[in-house]
Amino acid sequence: MSDLTSEQVGALAAALGLPVTPDDLIEVTHRLNALIEALAPLAELPLETVEPVPGLGDPPAS
Amino acid sequence: MSDAGADLAFLGARRLAALVRERKVSPVELTQLYLARIDRHDTRLRSYITVLPDAALETARRAEAAVMRGAALGPLHGVPYAVKDQFDTAGVRTTSGSRLMAEHVPAEDATTIARLTAAGGILLGKLNLTEFALGGTQQFPFGQPRNPWNLEHDPGGSSSGSGIAVAAALCGASLGEDTGGSVRSPASFCGVVGLRPTWSRVSRHGSFPLSWSMDTPGPLGRTVEDAAWLLQVIAGYDPKDSLSSREPVGDYTRTLTGGVRGIRVGIVRELTFAPETDVEVRDAVVEAARTLERLGAVTEEISLRLVPLAGAIFMALADSDGAGVHYRWLRTRAAEYDQGTRRRLLTASLIPAAIQQRAARARALVRAEMREALARHDLFLCPSAHQAAPPIAASRGVITSRHEVAGRFFTRRSYVTPAALAGLPAIAVPCGFTRAGLPIGLQLIGRLFDEATVLRAAYAYERESGWWTRRPPGMD
Numbered sequence: 001m002s003d004l005t006s007e008q009v010g011a012l013a014a015a016l017g018l019p020v021t022p023d024d025l026i027e028v029t030h031r032l033n034a035l036i037e038a039l040a041p042l043a044e045l046p047l048e049t050v051e052p053v054p055g056l057g058d059p060p061a062s
Numbered sequence: 063m064s065d066a067g068a069d070l071a072f073l074g075a076r077r078l079a080a081l082v083r084e085r086k087v088s089p090v091e092l093t094q095l096y097l098a099r100i101d102r103h104d105t106r107l108r109s110y111i112t113v114l115p116d117a118a119l120e121t122a123r124r125a126e127a128a129v130m131r132g133a134a135l136g137p138l139h140g141v142p143y144a145v146k147d148q149f150d151t152a153g154v155r156t157t158s159g160s161r162l163m164a165e166h167v168p169a170e171d172a173t174t175i176a177r178l179t180a181a182g183g184i185l186l187g188k189l190n191l192t193e194f195a196l197g198g199t200q201q202f203p204f205g206q207p208r209n210p211w212n213l214e215h216d217p218g219g220s221s222s223g224s225g226i227a228v229a230a231a232l233c234g235a236s237l238g239e240d241t242g243g244s245v246r247s248p249a250s251f252c253g254v255v256g257l258r259p260t261w262s263r264v265s266r267h268g269s270f271p272l273s274w275s276m277d278t279p280g281p282l283g284r285t286v287e288d289a290a291w292l293l294q295v296i297a298g299y300d301p302k303d304s305l306s307s308r309e310p311v312g313d314y315t316r317t318l319t320g321g322v323r324g325i326r327v328g329i330v331r332e333l334t335f336a337p338e339t340d341v342e343v344r345d346a347v348v349e350a351a352r353t354l355e356r357l358g359a360v361t362e363e364i365s366l367r368l369v370p371l372a373g374a375i376f377m378a379l380a381d382s383d384g385a386g387v388h389y390r391w392l393r394t395r396a397a398e399y400d401q402g403t404r405r406r407l408l409t410a411s412l413i414p415a416a417i418q419q420r421a422a423r424a425r426a427l428v429r430a431e432m433r434e435a436l437a438r439h440d441l442f443l444c445p446s447a448h449q450a451a452p453p454i455a456a457s458r459g460v461i462t463s464r465h466e467v468a469g470r471f472f473t474r475r476s477y478v479t480p481a482a483l484a485g486l487p488a489i490a491v492p493c494g495f496t497r498a499g500l501p502i503g504l505q506l507i508g509r510l511f512d513e514a515t516v517l518r519a520a521y522a523y524e525r526e527s528g529w530w531t532r533r534p535p536g537m538d
Contacts, residue, residue: 003464012412019396024405027461031409034467038374039417042424045368052422054275055429055485 003033067095068538074284075141075235076291082129082140089125089140093118093184096142100232103537106213108205109226111147112155113187118142121184137295139182144233146221147188148195149175150268158270159191161203161398162391172268174237174279174296181295186233189223195244195272196220196384198402200458209251210534211500215451218248224282225252230537235283235292241272242376243478245280246490250503251451253492256282257289260511261485262307265300271387273380276482285530286491286521290314293513309511317514322522323358326439331365333444338473340449346494346502347445350523357522364435368428372483373475378421381410429484436509441519446490446503447477487513491520492529
């Protein structure tokens with residue numbers, strides 16, 4: 001996934017009704033791109049068959 | 063302050079409770095002692111947001127009267143404690159460390175507070191935290207919390223005040239909340255003990271939320287025994303928290319001294335020997351493993367290949383939950399948030415759903431990997447942080463590149479978030495000091511609802527190593 005630009009992030013925030021100042025926008029763009037990059041390795045994992053549940057209702061350890 | 067007074071203040075909750083019970087010290091005397099220490103030290107440390115001298119002394123006088131008339135006494139009777147200002151306290155301002163809640167006064171106690179009160183504890187006050195327990199606060203609305211071991215260094219967060227106040231003996235013990243390390247990080251940086259119980263073991267009712275599937279109240283104390291003692295009081299099913307567990311609560315204090323002979327400990331390679339792990343931290347943790355071996359534990363190096371991804375997975379999930387919690391205020395009162403909090407929540411509000419979903423699935427894999435390994439081991443051992451407390455200045459300032467984000471947010475979280483993602487109990491216990499005199503934290507992670515083994519191993523290590531006896535300079 002290519003980096004998001006500040007313009008794209010700003011447009012997305014505006015569409016969601018989030019008041020982002022110009023200074024906020026620069027840092028939020030860096031943060032969002034960093035998170036997307038950090039999570040990119042997850043694409044290599046066999047996730048299709050994994051249920052995305054947080055583990056509620058697990059039995060206690062024996 | 064006399065040396066005797068400081069010695070008493072540093073004793074810790076469990077031993078103080080015993081002295082009160084034996085009528086060797088009075089609850090009023092103890093409360094006055096801690097209030098005097100707060101007056102003396104907290105203008106620099108800023109561990110407290112609100113101190114409650116009148117209410118604490120009134121409670122102490124009632125506690126003293128109960129002792130004198132031979133009434134039945136709770137396990138914390140007469141012990142002054144303090145709580146992170148994330149927990150509701152009836153009639154007492156509860157800010158969550160934010161200007162947005164600066165005037166918020168709850169009508170009801172959080173379940174944890176009600177249980178600590180019922181056990182005879184004396185609430186001294188409400189402790190500082192990073193805003194809304196998120197981490198990354200740039201300007202603390204109620205003062206910059208500082209590490210007692212070096213005032214220019216970070217005390218850890220988000221339960222910053224909970225770590226500081228215990229380390230500097232400004233209370234007998236404290237309560238924090240750990241979503242992704244918020245009890246263990248300040249415990250590690252401040253050189254005290256911090257326990258994250260199994261998720262759902264302790265009620266979340268009356269605690270300001272961040273992430274519903276990870277928020278976990280937990281105790282901080284000078285010793286493992288103190289942490290066990292507080293857990294005993296706060297653990298257990300609560301009808302006010304629909305997700306709290308009905309699993310029976312063990313007797314954590316009775317099993318504490320069982321030793322570690324035959325306990326199988328997996329040393330997590332990806333965290334202990336990661337290039338990001340500071341050499342002094344690595345050496346101290348390896349030495350701690352050797353100590354456990356000498357005590358009879360069986361240790362071996364293991365690989366948990368997914369845990370280096372835990373920090374980013376955690377932020378995708380917990381921060382998304384947080385963005386949901388703050389949905390309305392982010393749109394109506396954005397300017398009132400601290401800059402760091404606001405930018406983190408804005409970012410979380412924009413995470414693409416496909417990526418958030420992928421992170422949720424990856425969390426399930428992390429959990430499965432850890433629980434499968436725990437079928438062969440009783441505990442995991444690793445550092446509770448990749449470094450000792452960094453300078454406060456290192457986490458300040460505008461982020462100017464995405465590469466800075468990884469260093470500031472993802473790396474350090476990968477040490478504490480695996481247990482959070484998997485819902486497992488974990489403890490931070492002091493395991494040494496850097497050459498610069500800053501504490502180093504050992505982390506032990508256990509099986510679901512097996513806090514007893516976590517506490518037993520931590521206790522055995524603590525008694526053998528003796529690091530807990532050290533005090534921060536200038537805090538007598």
